[in-house]
Amino acid sequence: MLTAVSLGPGDESLLAPAARAAIEGADVVAGYKGYIELVPSELLEGKEVVSTGMMGEVERAKAAIETARSGKKTVMVCSGDAGIYAMAGLLLEILEADNLLDEVPFSVVPGVAAFNSAAALLGAPLMHDFASVSLSDLLTPWEVIEKRLRLASEADFVIAIYNPRSKKRSDHLQKALDIIGENRAVETPVGIVGRAYREGQDVRVVTLGSVDPETVDMQTVLIVGNSATRKCGDRMLTPRGYHRKYDIKNNG
Incomplete structure (x- = not known):
């Protein structure tokens, strides 16, 4: 077995x-x-x-x-x-x-999964449709990865990024962020979670335009918000759409 x-x-x-x-x-x-x-x-x-x-x-x-x-x-x-x-x-x-x-x-x-762990620490960034993309090109051609990033960003998916940066692939993350940035505002929230639920855990919410690839390694997952994602206090929130259909305020 x-x-x-x-x-x-x-x-x-x-x-x-x-x-x-x-x-x-x-x-x-x-x-x-x-x-x-x-x-x-x-x-x-x-x-x-x-x-x-x-x-x-x-x-x-x-x-x-x-x-x-x-x-x-x-x-x-x-x-x-x-x-x-x-x-x-x-x-x-x-x-x-x-x-x-x-x-x-x-x-x-x-x-x-890693994106579940990261999302939990960030709040609720995966409440609507999302895509997961690994930046490792050891088994997948970089051209394919670029295409997937471009199409996912065009479709306004929240994007979870695995294997973002290694010593041999030090420039891949910046390239990926530039591709996503073709369809996202620089103010788009990005969650950066390193070593989730392990010693040395690091959780940050920054903007797409301010991500510093030098602070990211292979034990990090990034979650890039879609056009509706916003900071909610110190967390990230991607609304599911309840606010458009229901009165969600507690008026009591």
Whole structure:
């Protein structure tokens, strides 16, 4: 049995009960070494641990599949949600390529995605339609990423930005903000959340025109508001539209 398990943002209180149960019942826990560190230590006791570095996704996935084929209950732990920019897709893709879909039972345990975590800390920026775009061009051509950013901004989606900036991709975030800025006012609120629900958490609301890419890294998620998004105190709010249909003031 092979299960992709979502750890959520990293705080133990946000680890879903189903995820905890899956790890508790596993013989093998596989994952990127940084994510293994997010697993409560008591859940790893007596278990075989398979970990690799950041660029070892395929190696890690194949190792987890082999342990599952040998009859061991295996979980692949992922930060956020295992089905969003994480390992669930690669595991399923390899099982399909090796004709193992019928041999290895596979499941996914959902969790709190990074944009959920960021949105909660920012208030309510995702209350209306939104798009999620990763700026990593390791697997997706930059031209495709640019097109998605441009079309999402033209359609007035709130945009959650993953993998915004690394040492090798130091200019991608500014390019992305410039593209979005073709269809958004410079005053548009942008939420910047680093290390959500982990040590070193940083939550800021700035404007599109004042985002400083130098303060952003790979552990940061940005949420760029749409044309209706506004600051609400120190939070962000994207109205769903209730104010247009109902009297929302408490007149009592």
